[in-house]
Amino acid sequence: MPALPARRLRGALIGCGYFAQNHLHAWHQIDGVDIVALCDADPARLAASAARFGINRTYGSAEALLDAESLDFVDIATTVESHLHLVTLAARAKVACICQKPFAQSMEDARTMVATCLDAGVMLMVHENFRWQAPIMAVREAVRHGEIGTPFWGRVSFRSAYDVFSGQPYLATSERFILQDLGIHIIDIARCLFGEVSTLSASTLRVNPHICGEDVATLLMTHTSGMSSVVDCSYATLLPEERFPQTLIEIDGSEGTLRLDAGYRMTVHRRHGATRVVAVDPPLHPWAQRPWHNIQDSVVNIQAHWVDCLRSGTAPQTSGHDNLCTFALLEAAYASAAANQASQRI
Ligand SMILES: NC(=O)c1ccc[n+]([C@@H]2O[C@H](COP(=O)([O-])OP(=O)(O)OC[C@H]3O[C@@H](n4cnc5c(N)ncnc54)[C@H](O)[C@@H]3O)[C@@H](O)[C@H]2O)c1
Structure with missing residues (x-):
């Protein structure tokens, strides 16, 4: 992927729910990046995050966000059923994206998202933060x-x-x-x-x-x-x-x-x-709370890694392509567990 010029990066967060608050705190802490806009289908959640983080450009849909804003990336922190739709929209708008885990509802959807971003020439990272603890x-x-x-x-x-x-x-x-x-x-x-x-x-x-x-x-x-x-x-x-x-x-x-x-x-x-x-x-950031601080610190680490990758044009450790392997193991585990439950007892 091409490297981005040396200027402050412009990102937007889609999904202002429970875990997204950690994303927002982490972005605030990382140098050289601004979350310039927020999006959530739930007006109350959108307004609460906007007020808490002082971000006044807000949208009720990703379509409206991507139409109106000029962005380097979107950070998708919604639950899994929306991921295929949102990643596809971002890729069509030629905007790089971070997608929360679990990446997809099926292996087919996961492969589609990877292929769509590759075809569009945009970077895609799955927010797989535990390895960053x-x-x-x-x-x-x-x-x-x-x-x-x-x-x-x-x-x-x-x-x-x-x-x-x-x-x-x-x-x-x-x-x-x-x-x-x-x-x-x-x-x-x-x-x-x-x-x-x-x-x-x-x-x-x-x-x-x-x-x-x-x-x-x-x-x-x-x-x-x-x-x-x-x-x-x-x-x-x-x-x-x-x-x-x-x-x-x-x-x-x-x-x-x-x-x-x-x-x-x-x-x-x-x-x-x-x-x-x-x-x-793990360090306890001023905005973090025990016992979550280990996970909260890993959010800072993975998002800082994303900024490095966007700036240098190198693939993130947990790119969409990489995460296909983790996702395949998840599917294999469910299939194996179902087969084991169906198999004869000794
Ligand atoms: N990596 C981690 O450590 C970690 C921890 C907790 C949750 N998560 C993941 O984060 C994701 C979000 O979890 P949560 O608990 O914050 O969920 P949540 O339900 O609290 O928040 C999701 C938000 O997304 C909004 N939303 C959903 N679809 C949308 C759409 N199409 N357009 C705009 N807004 C939309 C909802 O209105 C909601 O406010 C999940 O995939 C979950 O697995 C990750």
Whole structure:
């Protein structure tokens, strides 16, 4: 993609809901970029965000926004059912776009969005922010620098009983829940740490009787490198200390082991007994709140990465094209879980 000239970038946010508030705080913090306009189909939400962030150019539809504004990018922070429509509109207007996860409602829609943006010559990034969490980046760096040699086994784990439904009520009524909403992040972390996946088997369960979708999922994967990994997620796990929203990691390598434990502590142990324990706490931005600060910081990091990519014309780490691989694993996990549930018990 062509690089953008060195001037302040002009962006607009589409979808001023629950999570978009984090996007807006993060944009405010990033140098060289302005959110010049807001769009939401809900006038009350639109007005509330406009007042909170002092943005007075507001639109009730993306069509009206794209007609009226001259933009370098749109940041789409709506729920999944609108993504295909909104990304298509942005591409037609030759405007680069960020699209929140989950990227699409189907693999076909995901492929269509990638192809449409490619044909239009506009950059597309999926807002896959978990790999941008400070503790996850510390793990990535340790593995990349060969601190534990060649990884041969890994586990990426997210287990909690946090009430996500009060902030995001649609999660309780969605037919697909934990894998689509949260598991997709955990799968992306596994891809980012361990490489592409060659085989996958999954099982899912609904423990909470008051929701429609699955709230527990376990995936066993083999990677093209030959290593195996486990991805496990739960919103039904009652622990003595709630860990939300921490992702815990275990990696065994040819030269040692790495553990990312609760409380943002990373332990790297090497052959012959050398052990390094590091605090990898995320920063608490002035606008952030515990325990969300880890996720909020990752929003700053991924959006700063987007600005770098737009300026330099290089593909984002989680471009639409890259995210097709994460999305394919999500679809494979649902298919495997359905097949496992249908298979005979031993
Ligand atoms: N990456 C993360 O860590 C993270 C965390 C939470 C939510 N999310 C994702 O963010 C997305 C939004 O979630 P939310 O909880 O903020 O949802 P929400 O329902 O609170 O907000 C969505 C907003 O988009 C608006 N909207 C929907 N369709 C629109 C359209 N076509 N044009 C204009 N406005 C439209 C709605 O009116 C609403 O205000 C979801 O895809 C969710 O999965 C990501």
